[in-house]
Amino acid sequence: MSGRHLPHDSGGVGKHIVILGGGTSGTMTANRLCRTYDQRECRITVVDQNDDHLYHPGLLFVPFGLAQPDHLVRPRPRQLNAAVDYKQARIERVDLDARIVHLAGGIRLTYDVLVVATGATLLPQETEGLTGTGWGDKVFTFYDLPGAVGLHDALERFEGGRLVVDVADLPLKCPVAPLEFAFLADWYFRRRGIRDRVELTYATPLDGAFTKPVAAKALGGLLKDKGIELVTEFTLGEVDGERGRLVSYDEREVPFDLAVVVPLHGGAEYVERSEGLGDELGFVPVDPHTLQLPGRPEVFAIGDAAGLPASKAGSVAHFEGEVLVRNIVRHLAGQPLDAFFDGHANCFVETGFHKALLIDFNYDTEPLPGHFPGPVGLPLMKESHAAHLGKLAFEWLYWHSLLPGRELPGIGTAMPERGKHHVSA
């Protein structure tokens, strides 16, 4: 990583870096850049449409009364280095040829480097019937704060019947979160003493509990142990709230009394209005290793906004961050990019009963058993109390270490191989 004191020909002098989005990716990118460039050298602007920075991993716990909604939100500007120019405004569109971002109210920002970090947007209205009868009553999502709060009330009222957790389609943020929800629901109903009156079902468009074979087997085994029925290759076509059933495109039905649906995801709306910026779903198709947009060397994307074959997860954004900042510096200095992202992702999977399971993988290596980050470390792919404590400790690290753009001790950008056992599913 480049230090703060760059030589005078760093290429950053008089330049303007505009970061769209003040969430996990945008905030940590801005803060890392502030430590790389002197404030007098290079201007850094962050734009977001609202001031609320939500700790997304906390949403999983809200429905079960394990997290307080108001503790999950903090002001965006407060998470940013004082040298960052923060603007709260709606983004209208980006003109890639003119290198201008158009904001609401006729404001124009010209940039030398653009970083797209506006994440993924939930699109419940794109699934037939999902926001119709029953939405907010017996059909919910926990992927936003109002949904998670509403679901908390619905779970407290729930005295028995069929609860279905459904992933509408890929891609989705934090692909393990719906599994965690199912595991925690099992724990929650046992604690309330009504587990025998609840049928739990997990429906997914995948052909197993997870994409990668070894993890799919381990997580599928956990579903079975907890008595949760697994319905695979179920791509949600319609929600029939009136009759209480989910219908797949191939016309299979899963009945429910309470449905927890992860809606379709797309990129931010302005991406679609910006010619040449996004793919069919509104994600930015950057190079998977350099994070630079082909044909537009001054445009980069990071985190959920990037259209990569990697997980849409905070850990991925963190690992991408170091690569991104180094490549921006080299781009502005007129040097070839030399930092490469390997698709590294790392997730604590909460499994209930104060246990969790850690998985670690990248573009080429599926999640494997062993220990992380080396032979002495947290167990991988195996439930442990230590991993649960790790998940809880992560919230503090998020606000105090991850967002400020600091390295996490002992955890590098590239996926560690030491400590892993190569096995087959």
Next chain:
Amino acid sequence: MPTATYNNTDIPVDDEGFFTDPARWTEPMAEQIAKETGIDTLTDRHWVVIRFMREQYAAKGTGPTVRVLGKTSGVSVKELYQLFPKGPAKTAAKIAGIPKPRGCI
């Protein structure tokens, strides 16, 4: 590596029967692969999807998902499931002789 025989030619395929080398595919092979997946006759609408799959693979290195197919191929998701009832993205990829589309998580 397993092989399959289409149009009197031995073709390397993966464990699930997807082509590992799309260059080995020829149009006459499609009917035979389709029959193996339970589709007796390939209509013009099937062929719209099959050709689209090959174009997308050539451009992007992976076959599209059902959702992207529905948005971009000119065939709606509902119709895609009518044409390829056992899962449009996978079945059409197999018939089009391209590798299994990558899951994105």
